[in-house]
Amino acid sequence: MKSLIQFTDIGLYCPQANIYIDPWRPVKNALITHAHSDHARSGHQYYLSTKASIPILKYRLGSFINIQGLEYNEKTQINGVTISFHPAGHIIGSAQIRLEYKGEIWVVSGDYKLENDGISTPFEPVKCHSFVTESTFGLPAFKWKEQQVIFDEINQWWRTNQSKGVVSIIAAYSLGKAQRLLQNLDMSIGKVFAHGAIENTHEVLKKQGLSLHETLKVDNKKTNDFFAGSMVIAPPAAISSTWSKKFGTYEEAHVSGWMAVRGMKKRRNLDQGFVLSDHADWDGLNTAIRATGAENIYVTHGYTEIFAKWLREQGYNAHVVKTEFGDDLADINETP
Amino acid sequence: MKNFAQLIKALDGTNSTKQKVEALVSYFESEKNEHAKLWMVALFTGKKPPRFVSTTLLRIWCAEISEIPLWLFEETYHIIGDLAESIALMLPAHNRSSDVSLSDVIGQMQQLKSGSEDQKKQFVLHHWSTMSNDEIWILNKLITGGFRIGVSKNLIIQALASVKGWTNSQVAHTLTGNWNPNKTNWYDLFDQQNIKTDISKPYPFYLSYPISEENLSDINKEGWVAEWKWDGIRCQRIQRSQNVFIWSRGEELINDQFPELLNNASDIDSFVLDGEILVWSGGRPLGFQDLQKRLGKKNPGKKIQKDYPVIFMAYDILEYDGKDIRDTPFSQRRNVLESIFQNNIKDQNLLISETLFFENLEDLANHRQNAISINAEGLMLKSQKGIYHSGRKAGEMWKWKKQPFTIDAVMIYAQRGHGRRAGLFSDFTFALWNDQVLVPFAKAYSGLTDAEMNEITAWVRKNTIESFGPVSSVKPELVFELAFEDIMLSSRHKSGVAVRFPRISRWRKDKSSHDIDQLQTLKDMISSR
Numbered sequence: 016m017k018s019l020i021q022f023t024d025i026g027l028y029c030p031q032a033n034i035y036i037d038p039w040r041p042v043k044n045a046l047i048t049h050a051h052s053d054h055a056r057s058g059h060q061y062y063l064s065t066k067a068s069i070p071i072l073k074y075r076l077g078s079f080i081n082i083q084g085l086e087y088n089e090k091t092q093i094n095g096v097t098i099s100f101h102p103a104g105h106i107i108g109s110a111q112i113r114l115e116y117k118g119e120i121w122v123v124s125g126d127y128k129l130e131n132d133g134i135s136t137p138f139e140p141v142k143c144h145s146f147v148t149e150s151t152f153g154l155p156a157f158k159w160k161e162q163q164v165i166f167d168e169i170n171q172w173w174r175t176n177q178s179k180g181v182v183s184i185i186a187a188y189s190l191g192k193a194q195r196l197l198q199n200l201d202m203s204i205g206k207v208f209a210h211g212a213i214e215n216t217h218e219v220l221k222k223q224g225l226s227l228h229e230t231l232k233v234d235n236k237k238t239n240d241f242f243a244g245s246m247v248i249a250p251p252a253a254i255s256s257t258w259s260k261k262f263g264t265y266e267e268a269h270v271s272g273w274m275a276v277r278g279m280k281k282r283r284n285l286d287q288g289f290v291l292s293d294h295a296d297w298d299g300l301n302t303a304i305r306a307t308g309a310e311n312i313y314v315t316h317g318y319t320e321i322f323a324k325w326l327r328e329q330g331y332n333a334h335v336v337k338t339e340f341g342d343d344l345a346d347i348n349e350t351p
Numbered sequence: 352m353k354n355f356a357q358l359i360k361a362l363d364g365t366n367s368t369k370q371k372v373e374a375l376v377s378y379f380e381s382e383k384n385e386h387a388k389l390w391m392v393a394l395f396t397g398k399k400p401p402r403f404v405s406t407t408l409l410r411i412w413c414a415e416i417s418e419i420p421l422w423l424f425e426e427t428y429h430i431i432g433d434l435a436e437s438i439a440l441m442l443p444a445h446n447r448s449s450d451v452s453l454s455d456v457i458g459q460m461q462q463l464k465s466g467s468e469d470q471k472k473q474f475v476l477h478h479w480s481t482m483s484n485d486e487i488w489i490l491n492k493l494i495t496g497g498f499r500i501g502v503s504k505n506l507i508i509q510a511l512a513s514v515k516g517w518t519n520s521q522v523a524h525t526l527t528g529n530w531n532p533n534k535t536n537w538y539d540l541f542d543q544q545n546i547k548t549d550i551s552k553p554y555p556f557y558l559s560y561p562i563s564e565e566n567l568s569d570i571n572k573e574g575w576v577a578e579w580k581w582d583g584i585r586c587q588r589i590q591r592s593q594n595v596f597i598w599s600r601g602e603e604l605i606n607d608q609f610p611e612l613l614n615n616a617s618d619i620d621s622f623v624l625d626g627e628i629l630v631w632s633g634g635r636p637l638g639f640q641d642l643q644k645r646l647g648k649k650n651p652g653k654k655i656q657k658d659y660p661v662i663f664m665a666y667d668i669l670e671y672d673g674k675d676i677r678d679t680p681f682s683q684r685r686n687v688l689e690s691i692f693q694n695n696i697k698d699q700n701l702l703i704s705e706t707l708f709f710e711n712l713e714d715l716a717n718h719r720q721n722a723i724s725i726n727a728e729g730l731m732l733k734s735q736k737g738i739y740h741s742g743r744k745a746g747e748m749w750k751w752k753k754q755p756f757t758i759d760a761v762m763i764y765a766q767r768g769h770g771r772r773a774g775l776f777s778d779f780t781f782a783l784w785n786d787q788v789l790v791p792f793a794k795a796y797s798g799l800t801d802a803e804m805n806e807i808t809a810w811v812r813k814n815t816i817e818s819f820g821p822v823s824s825v826k827p828e829l830v831f832e833l834a835f836e837d838i839m840l841s842s843r844h845k846s847g848v849a850v851r852f853p854r855i856s857r858w859r860k861d862k863s864s865h866d867i868d869q870l871q872t873l874k875d876m877i878s879s880r
Contacts, residue, residue, distance in 0.1 A: 154427045155419050156440035275440065277363075278432055278773030286365060321426045328420065 019096075019114060020121050020145070022313070022336045027123060027147065031116050032093040034063075036123045039339040046098065048125025049109035050075060050190060053341040063091075065100045067108030067136075067223070071190060074219045087136060103127040104138030105293050106191035107220065113141050122307060123147040126340075128292065129299040130162060132195045134225075140306035148304060149340070150317035151294040152272050153325075159272070159296040165289050166199040172268065172287060173204055177244035182265035186251040189213045191293050192270060193248050194220065197228050206245040208233050210253050239263030272296070304331070316340040354382050355391060355453045356486045362502050371502060375510035386454035389532040389540065395507045396526050397602065399496045400457045403464045404471045406434055406495055412475060413438045429821040432773030435491030439484045449482040454532075456490065461533075505742055515541060520741040523555040527602055550591040553598040554623065554669050554677065555741035562732060562749035570712065574735050576685065577707040577715055579727040580750055581664055582639055583627035584646070588612065588663055588701075589670075591621040597628075597663075607649045611656060612663050616698035619691065623670035624663070625739075626704065631662040636726045639851060640839050665692070666704035666731070669739055677739035681747075684739070715751070722753045728836070729753040755834035756876055757856060761864040762829045763789060765811045767821040768796070775804050776811045776823070779855075781833060783846070785870040789827055792846035792873065793835070798855030830862040831855050838876050848873055 021028045026038025026045075034044040041058030048054050048064075050071045055064075057076045064072060066084035073080060085091060087110065090099045095117075100110035104127055111124040120143040127149070131137040169185070176183045187193040193213045200207060209217065209230035217227055230248070234241075242262045253259065254267050272292030273279045280288040295303060304312060304326070312333040314323045319335040326333035361374035382388045394400075414424040419441070428437040456478070463471050478490050492498050504526075505519075512522045525541055528551060539545055546552055562570075586605070589596040595613045599605050606613060609628060629636040630645065637659075644659045645651065668688045669677050676684060685706075692703040707730070709715050715730065722729050729752035737747030760781035768777030778796040782789040799807070807829065815823040834856040841849035850873075859866075 154430060155417060155423060156427050156431050156437060158440070158444050160444070273774075276431055276773055277436055278769070278771050281771040318430070321423065325420075325423055 019116050019119050020123070020147070022338075027336075027338075029096060029114055032096040032098065032114070034093060034098075035059075036112055037125065037340070046112050046123075047072065048103065048112055048123065049106055051106070051126070051341075053339070054125055063098075065108045065110045068110075069108075070219050070223045071108065071216070074216070101141045102136040102139050104129060104131070104135050107135050107194065107225065109135060111141055113143065119144055121145045121147070122309070124149065124303075126151070126294055127303065128295045129303060130159070132162060132293070134194050134198055135191075135293075138303070140303065142308050144309055145311040145313065146304060146307045146309035147313045147315055147336070148300065149294065150300060150314050150319055150322035151341075152292060152296050153300055153314070153318040153322035155297045157272060157275060157296045158298060159290065159292060162195075162199065162291060165270075165291045169196070169199075169268075169270070169289055170201040170204065172266075172289075173200070173246050176266055177205055180243045180264065182242050182245055182247060182262040184247045184249055184254065184259055184262065184265050184267045185289075186254040186267065186269045186271075187213075187248055189216045189250045192291075193217075193250075194225075194227060195291075195293070196248060196270060197230065200228065200246060202228055204246070206231055206242075208242070208245055208247045210247070210249040210258075212250050212253075213248055233261075235261065352449055352451050352453055352456060352482065352486050352489070354378065354384075355387065356448075356483070356489055358391075359489055360485060368506065371506055372510050372513070375502075375506060376513055379510060379514045384452050384454060385537040386532070387452050388537060389535065390454050390457055392507060392511070392526065392540075393532040394493075394498050395502055396504050398532065399498075400460050400493055401464045402494075402496055403460050403466070404475065404494060408468070408471070409434070409438060409475065409491070409494065412472060413441055413479075416476070416479065417441045417443065425820070429767055430774060432767060432769040435488050435495055438479075438491050439488035442479055442484070442487060444484060447481055447483060449478065449486055451478070451481075456493065460493070508742075520555065523741040524552075527555055528552045528598070529602075529604060550594055551589065551596045551604070553587045553589060553596070553602065554675075554739075556585065556587070556600050556625070557667075557740045557748065558743040559731065559748045559750045560743060560745045562751045566749060567712065567751070570715065570732055572709055572711070576681065576733045576735060577709055577718065578666055578704050578731045578733070579707070579722065579725065580729045580731045580752065581627040581629060581636065581666075581704065582726060582728040583629040583636065583642060583664065586626060586628050586663065587669070588624045588626065588665070590616060590619075590623070608645065608647070608651065609661055610651070611661055611700050614698050614700070616701050617691065617695040619672055619695050621670060621673050622668060622691065624665040624688075624701075625667035625669060626663050626665040628661050629664055630659045631702075632660060636664075638726050638839060639837065640849075662700045662702050664702050664704050667739060679738070680735060681733050681737045681739075682735040719751055719753055727753075752836075755836055755856075756838060756850075757832050757834050758783070758873055758876075759830055759832050759859055759862060759867045760793070761789065761827045761867050762825060762831065763791060763827050765807070765815075765823050765825055772804070774808075776808045777804055779831075781831065781853075782827065783868055783870045783873060785846075789864075790846045790870055792844065792848060792870065793833060793850050793853040795831075795833060795853045795855050798834075799858070803858055827864045830859040830864060830867055832857045832859055838873065840877060846870060846873075848877070 025040035027036040034046055035042045036046045037048055037054040038045055039056055044061045045059040046063050050068050055072055062080055062082040064084055066086055069082055069084045085100050087100055087102055090097050097115040099113045101113055103109040103111045103125055111122050114121045122141045122143040124147060127138055129138050173183045187196045189212045207230050214232060221227060266286040268287035268289060269285055270289045270291045272294060274288030275290045310332050312326050312331045313336045315336050315338045323333040323335045358378040362371050410424055414421045428434060431437040459474060463474055479487055508519050508522045512519045530540060585600040587598045593615050597605050597609060597612060630641040641659055645661060668684050671687050707718050719730050732749045732751060734747040760783050762779050763782045764780035765776040766778040768775050780791050780794050782791045811823055811825055814826045817824045833853050835850040835853040837851040839849055
């Protein structure tokens with residue numbers, strides 16, 4: 016019997032429904048777990064995603080794309096395969112995709128985290144026979160603290176900088192981390208500015224009804240005094256660049272799971288690193304996998320070999336699958 | 352431990368030298384426990400607490416408590432790249448913090464050196480379960496003896512100078528030699544009288560920077576002196592009241608390695624020479640390979656002394672007849688040095704480094720070219736007016752090293768880095784063709800930019816043939832130009848040659864593995880040198 020999901024060199028493929036999941040080469044039909052660029056690529060003829068992902072997908076891939084959306088848990092049928100989207104808790108609109116055919120159930124989880132971040136629809140475990148998982152932080156060294164602990168640290172850092180008249184620049188990926196960060200800042204401390212790339216993403220998200228704290232646009236004509244003591248949210252690429260110079264005296268910080276590792280922080284010459292991730296940590300991955308009840312586990316990106324070996328020792332039938340999802344460990348940004 | 356952990360966090364959380372010194376000053380002023388303060392200074396100036404437990408046991412205990420198999424611990428450690436940190440990250444997280452002091456922890460470690468494995472385990476596990484994760488990281492660093500966190504001895508000296516109202520050089524002098532944090536106290540350590548009565552006390556070494564083209568044009572025969580840059584073991588030879596002490600640059604007393612140099616060489620009451628230990632035969636130094644036979648070898652036997660005879664090549668004098676003369680100009684110190692070698696020193700194992708005659712830069716360039724023929728590393732250029740500074744200082748003394756050898760080679764293994772390079776492939780093995788076979792001949796890890804290392808890491812991940820723990824064998828495709836200081840035949844190496852100080856001089860993206868050099872080319876360099 017042929018497998019419900021096959022692993023091909025252009026992406027995860029369901030032959031029965033003739034549809035790919037997060038393919039990395041242009042295809043006819045694509046299911047998209049979430050809108051980050053390593054999972055949602057351009058050039059497909061037809062897209063199916065969660066409804067919540069559609070505006071941002073159109074913003075990123077072009078308004079002309081042929082796309083349809085489903086609510087979370089809503090079912091659709093393609094050639095006998097029942098397809099539904101379930102919250103993955105990674106970013107706004109992110110989903111695990113469930114496929115069922117003749118009683119066999121697969122779940123492709125894309126990227127996920129278990130903690131409720133207050134912005135993304137929280138992760139829900141889905142029972143299945145075969146579970147496709149990431150392992151970005153699939154080592155026992157990665158253990159996240161509750162986000163409130165980290166946001167207290169971030170707000171405290173901002174207060175300290177403000178008392179010295181220093182600008183706090185924080186690097187956060189424009190889709191996902193930036194909103195999570197913004198919603199958890201103590202807005203009573205001072206002004207919050209956002210880089211243009213983030214402002215644009217917020218425009219899109221606000222139009223679909225998400226309520227976000229207001230940010231100020233970075234105006235080039237303003238003097239240093241205007242920014243003194245404020246918080247600036249910028250995409251990682253804008254950090255330590257000429258762009259940050261306009262703020263006068265500033266400190267920079269990254270917010271990423273990689274900040275747990277001293278060497279990765281040092282290498283960036285960062286003043287500060289805050290350990291906060293939109294990916295599951297070691298315990299999160301193990302908990303999620305256990306909750307699916309699946310026997311077969313396919314590990315797509317991250318520390319795949321190590322994590323799969325660990326899972327096999329725990330009694331799972333676990334395999335490594337080669338994909339082109341973001342897994343450059345040298346890259347401090349969790350998603351490209 | 353709390354204060355110490357806070358200090359480390361403050362130092363770790365900034366890249367500004369000014370802020371680091373401020374953090375240190377505030378620690379020195381606020382820490383009430385003098386013993387802890389002494390140990391802190393000791394740790395940051397290169398002294399180590401005793402090693403009382405193997406890292407193997409630490410790994411096993413950590414895996415046990417974290418309930419993971421040992422292989423998973425090892426794999427994770429390879430990726431995190433630092434044992435102390437890996438353990439701190441893998442142990443169950445909690446929010447406690449311990450009240451134990453730095454000096455008490457070190458005291459316990461000293462006692463445990465002769466303790467049983469059970470006692471050691473009890474100590475480690477107790478602290479692992481009561482300390483915060485930051486404190487655990489520091490404890491592990493103390494246990495494994497690798498305390499390097501981007502704070503140089505110089506910063507400690509600056510901070511102490513500011514606290515004491517002393518000059519940096521006074522503090523540097525105070526901190527030299529073999530003072531023992533267990534046997535002194537804060538007051539005695541900084542008591543000037545004690546410095547005078549400790550007859551073994553060395554002075555801080557004066558180190559040079561490489562000279563730039565621009566500074567080279569300022570060199571002239573009137574104001575400058577040229578000497579060989581000897582390729583030996585930099586040492587200070589102290590003779591006071593007929594006692595001789597030889598200190599290495601790492602401030603280790605190495606008397607027992609070089610009995611030939613301990614003779615009472617002169618009737619002058621005290622004199623301190625700066626120079627280099629060389630293996631010497633037939634009026635010239637032998638290569639570094641021969642010196643290696645004497646390195647770290649305590650109480651060498653008659654045969655070794657005969658086969659690898661050493662001398663002390665003096666090139667500066669810091670103390671004469673009880674007087675510290677470091678603040679007099681080099682020209683005067685040189686006069687004193689020449690005079691005592693002419694009149695007072697009667698020991699064949701002590702030599703004076705000759706000055707090299709030159710009229711102009713062309714003469715200097717020629718000398719530099721000839722350095723290899725006398726097994727020297729190049730030239731030292733010293734201003735006549737220069738005083739003997741503490742530590743590395745630019746302006747009055749430069750090194751001008753000879754041109755390195757270079758060869759194009761292909762990368763065949765890549766290894767994950769540690770510390771700042773954790774998560775990156777940063778250590779590489781390179782090979783040359785021997786007919787149709789690639790033969791590894793050198794490992795190198797320096798010379799690449801961070802951007803290049805990121806690029807190579809991404810490439811290695813896609814082009815790995817096989818992994819062995821932290822090491823990956825890769826497709827032989829990336830070509831680099833390697834530079835090295837010297838080359839010699841070696842029976843210990845598969846390639847038959849050993850190169851000295853290999854490093855990457857540039858990435859040859861324009862070349863493929865077909866363009867790289869033959870092993871024979873490398874061997875030919877030996878005869879050409």
